[in-house]
Amino acid sequence: MGRACQRRSGEPAVQSTHTPDGHAGRITVEGLGKRFGPVEAVRDLSFSVEPGSVTGFLGPNGSGKTTTLRMILGLVGPTTGTALVEGIPFAAHSSPGRVIGAVLEVQGGHPKRTARAHLRAAAAAIDVPDSRVEEVLALVGLTDAADRAVGGYSLGMNQRLALAAALLGDPRILVLDEPGNGLDPDGIAWLRSFLQSFAASGRSVLVSSHQLAEIELTAQRLVVIDHGRCRFDGPIDALRQTQSGRVMVRPADPAKLAEALVGEGLTEVDAVDGGWLAVSGADAVRVGDVALAAGIAIYGMAEERVGLEQMFLRLLAGENA
Template sequence: MPEALPPGSGRITVEGLGKRFGPVEAVRDLSFSVEPGAVTGFLGPNGSGKTTTLRMILGLVTPTTGRALVDGLPFADLDSPGRVVGAVLESHGGHPRRSARAHLRAAAAAIGVPDARVDEVLELVGLTEAADRAVGGFSLGMHQRLALAAALLGDPRILVLDEPGNGLDPDGIAWLRTFLNAFAASGRSVLVSSHQLAEMELTAQRLVVIDRGRCRFDGTVAALRDGHGARVLVRPADPERLAAALVADGLTEVDAVEGGWLAVASADAVRVGDLALAAGVAVHGMTEERIGLEQMFLRLLAGEEAA
């Protein structure tokens, strides 16, 4: 892995970003930042504006409003963009009859990188043995690795990846997770869009969730879990009395479930137990339930719909 960079290098800043395509508002007043030292997961349903946002960050789409900055500058103003940002928006590329090594050498020449770097990135992504094979015979997973190798040629301090796990087998996905976390741990930045929510829960330290072009959540995975991913199941002697005490203390998402149990969202067992004691309600059973990122994601969006 590359050596760590000085603190503060490799920051992406999105400020009031918006994009219209005719009558369609694809992105609206979107603001967030991507900080060095962490993998930031960029999540949202199909059509939410993720790819459009990534393309605006990379200078491929002109914003209607706002701006996106990379190291404090628009992408187009970077002196050597290939040495600052490595991007993968599409996995397929290169002439199908050209070898992986030849494809990468052409890309390296375009950004002024020596050929020796080609062998380094081939080894990094696990394609050394396939380096002289024609790209046209690659599987989707191999194309993903080749695209990542091209993004790494300039030894960038930022990676911007759109669905990099598509086509990878379980071993490949585990390898990608380890690679991205090591890259971020070296003091660099990773912004990765993915539909593989279970994998993002294992990979990302921060999340930006958008829907219909607007930001719905920006923070750590732990913060999302605190708001949408934890609930307590409690079986009180007097469900109505305990429910009233919970609501009065601000726990408004209290639902009766089968068998005399109450489901209390955004709570922990200690708080529920203390409130039950204060209300004089005996508790005959209690357990904490932690849900996965996929369920948290759906619950977050469902809450926004209701609002």
């Protein structure tokens, strides 16, 4: 699976105009490793985050995701390898808040301080004017609640407040850990739209989440790690192409069609209730062509697409190793 974590030669890279050297909005992890005493949390990890896309960062609990994010942000030093943000370590940037906006843990401000006051203090720390505070409050939908004490905020409102703080420097990259926690369905739909729009402007998003169905709707690229190692790095569609779905077909003569399909090399054919056949390893066009050649009428057909959750589980199980 190591080859799946290398950049594909034919895969286009989105160029940003923020810097002339082509590194803007890009995170590059090369041979990254981290050991805590006898525990090897991350091992020889390599992947990239490209501008112009939302990258989902996936892995089971204990896979090394949080440690990796903290190394990218310079909060933990790597034992081996490098994590570069726009070509240099994150800590080497003179204005880091204008490069990455990060939310690793949702921590509101002082419970008696208002959201507006909290953001103004954060803005002053990175030399951002108060006018930007009003902009980010509007961006995350907290303008009407800006003068409420954050101690009365719900988890979802605190998520929005943390995102607002991350956006203060108008960063080129967002790094978010479980940003959908506590959001209601409307909030999740809003977050999806916001992240996609942010990336579409030529910037980058790296988002870690266990909400696989939402990542499938939001992200264009995936980085999947397990036991500290990269299992996949690339577009979701490229992963989907390695995973076969099923075609459900209801023929006039199931036994005859099953025989014809096996004769064409499609050996994974199972009978199901109602006269249907489940055919793995083929698309609807191929199944229909076999049925036509065999002179068998088809009364119903549907393709079952493999969802991200199933792809993720198969990948970790090593079915495509």
